[in-house]
Amino acid sequence: MTLILEAAATGDLPEPGSAPAPLDPAAAERQALIERWAGRHGIDAARRLAEAEDLADAVAAEITPxxxxxxxxxxxxxxxxxxxxxxxxxxxxxxxxxxxxxxxxxxxxxxxxxxxxxxxxxxxxxxxxxxxxxxxxxxxxxxxxxxxxxxxxxxxxxxxAGERRGRGQAVGADIDGLRALARACPDTLAGDRDKALVLTGFHYASRSQDPAGLLTSDVTLHPRGLVVAVLTGKTKHSVRNAKISYADDPAICPVRAWTAYRTRLVAEQGQRWADPSTPAFVGIDQWGHITGGMGPDSVTRAIKRISARAGVPIAWTGHSLRIGLASVARRKGRDGIAIADQGGWARHSRSMLGYMQREDGWGDNASAGLA
Incomplete structure (x- = not known):
């Protein structure tokens, strides 16, 4: 019976007289399941159910980041x-x-x-x-x-025992920090890239993998700003079209920073970088050569380097822009649902609420002003 069911599951018939090969625990569990199906529903149904299991495994592998x-x-x-x-x-x-x-x-x-x-x-x-x-x-x-x-x-x-382990939550980006970072960016293609990376990333609460996964076609100009198609998210909430408006302060305007960076990239490196299939953010070496698209690790390193160059008190990490959007938007009185939609969180997400961190515990203290 076991040999017949193996053939039903795989389509392979064993040689006459041959003994089945030993199975590892996962294969043995699958084999036992197929045998139960065959006993209940027959060999043909067991084969179809086994094929459905294989499909389920393939789908799980496809959707796991x-x-x-x-x-x-x-x-x-x-x-x-x-x-x-x-x-x-x-x-x-x-x-x-x-x-x-x-x-x-x-x-x-x-x-x-x-x-x-x-x-x-x-x-x-x-x-x-x-x-x-x-x-x-x-x-x-x-x-x-x-x-x-x-x-x-x-x-x-x-x-x-007084022992706190781990790095703790990354420091959140803020508006003063964005201004410092923008001022510190040199007047070069790399400097324009850095400014666009940080300013746009802050406004759609980017993770490191988000700008790394963007193509030129994923960032489109709109009369009121930019639309960024974020396709690298893990959930249905994080895959989104984030809208970024023009800022009142031109020095830290993400739309102007993006336009300046892309215009300079094409002017200095050639028209091919205007192709919609090219990376939105490119790696640039110390000699100004394009090295290809940025990966998540290079985005993280860039944000750390940019913040260190600007002299912010605590260096930013790849998650600082994401934390910053939630924190600053909350302080500015933005609705929690609007913040969630912009940043790709589930509405009322616990992690988003955690990012809405309080700066010193005084301004929003639950006991303040009660007596």
Whole structure:
């Protein structure tokens, strides 16, 4: 029966008298599922259901962002290091192993022997669970919950001991910072690129991958400003057409900065850069040569470099523009739904509300003016 069902699932018939090859846990689980389908519905229906499963796997692979896959791969390596250090089997999941995993991560999990920040440990736990399930390992929700409860309790212990780990939330961009950055940009193609990158990115709450993924055709002029088609988002909310208006202050106007950059790029580097299929933001080396389109890492490095050149008190990161839009728009009294739509958050998103950070805890203090 097993050989027949394998043929039903794959279309391959085994050689007469041959024994089936050993299956890994994931394949064994799929095989058992196909056998149950065949028993209930017949071999033809089992074949069609198996094909539907293959399609589902292909769709899942297609819609999973590359950076998410990178996280899964990195976290699985962390899990395998833990299992090797603890002499536990990799493909086994239990309450005790998960709790031991989070404790190990906080204590010594990093490659240099230091502990991870709790947020990083939480990410690795979730991704390791995904890795186990992908490999056919059954993971109990109760066991995961026990590990998360242990992680939360250990984080409190770290805070009580005065230990705060991790970089914390990136500093948010603000209007004074934008002015400083714009003034510090040199009168060169790279300087114009930097100014357009920061000013437009702030106004649509960009992540590093967003400007890196833009083509020239994704940024269009409109009588009232720019329309930026952001197609690199992870959710239906973050894939959007963000509208950017002309600013009252020409020095930090994103529309004027974009137009000046693109005009100079074509004038100095040739008409081919006006082609709609070319990258919106190009890499430029120290000699002024175009190196191709910018990637997410180069966008992050550029924002750090631009902010350092401007002398802002705390260097900006690739996420500073995103945080800044939410924070500044909230302080200016913009509606939360309008902020969410512009920045590609789900309405009433917890992360967006977190980005609406208070500068010093005094201006919007809940206890102020009550007595």
């Amino acid at each position: 590359e950076n998410t896959e990178d996280t899964y791969a990195k976290s699985w390596r962390v899990w395998t290091r833990f299992c090797a250090a603890s002499q536990l089997p990799e493909r086994e999941a239990s309450r005790g192993s998960f709790v031991a995993f989070v404790a190990w991560m906080l204590r010594e999990g990093q490659q240099n022997g230091t502990g991870y920040a709790p947020t990083s440990a939480d990410t690795h736990l979730a991704a390791a669970v995904t890795g186990l399930r992908r490999r056919g390992v059954a993971v109990s929700g109760d066991d995961q919950a026990a590990a998360r409860k242990a992680l939360a309790g250990l984080e409190v212990k770290l805070l009580q």
